[in-house]
């Protein structure tokens with residue numbers, strides 16, 4: 001933890017617009033820049049607590065869409081009926097655990113973040129492991145043509161990960177949204193248009 005944070009512009013804006021956390025503006029910026037969402041889509045949000053991305057996705061996909069959030073921490077905000085929450089550890093959850101809600105997703109998001117220690121190599125390695133886990137779930141659950149967005153600390157293994165994503169998706173780019181705190185080493189990798197040959201989703 002970095003301790004007390006001033007109530008900045010994004011914090012006040014989130015409150016005013018009815019979002020539970022300022023991090024919604026990171027997703028909003030990525031969406032504005034690359035157009036991640038469409039009405040009717042099914043979205044999986046890994047590491048979703050306290051729920052601002054769930055709130056954003058619920059609006060973006062609308063009532064005909066579906067949003068499923070997973071986190072070890074329980075969500076305390078009220079969510080619309082097309083948003084489901086599963087309290088679980090991403091290392092323990094299996095794709096089959098999600099099947100009763102949806103067998104496949106159009107977008108997989110990961111804002112998963114480890115509890116930070118302040119030791120850069122440790123934090124970066126934990127963040128990398130969470131990113132890899134999210135990508136592995138996306139391998140199983142994302143439809144061909146689907147999109148993956150994941151938070152990662154820039155550290156060892158980063159360049160190799162970008163290369164790996166480029167093999168699996170049509171377009172890959174790194175985005176550091178303006179709402180990211182300036183001292184943070186986090187960046188979001190957006191991988192769009194999952195290639196068919198890399199899809200393990202077999203359901204039609």
Ligand SMILES: C[S@@+](CC[C@H](N)C(=O)[O-])C[C@H]1O[C@@H](n2cnc3c(N)ncnc32)[C@H](O)[C@@H]1O
Nearest residue numbers: 047049050051052053071072089090111112113
């Ligand atoms: C930065 S927060 C997500 C914020 C969220 N996107 C929002 O806008 O409200 C990161 C989340 O990752 C979750 N997390 C970290 N490791 C996890 C794991 N192994 N399984 C499930 N959730 C995890 C944490 O509990 C935390 O709530």
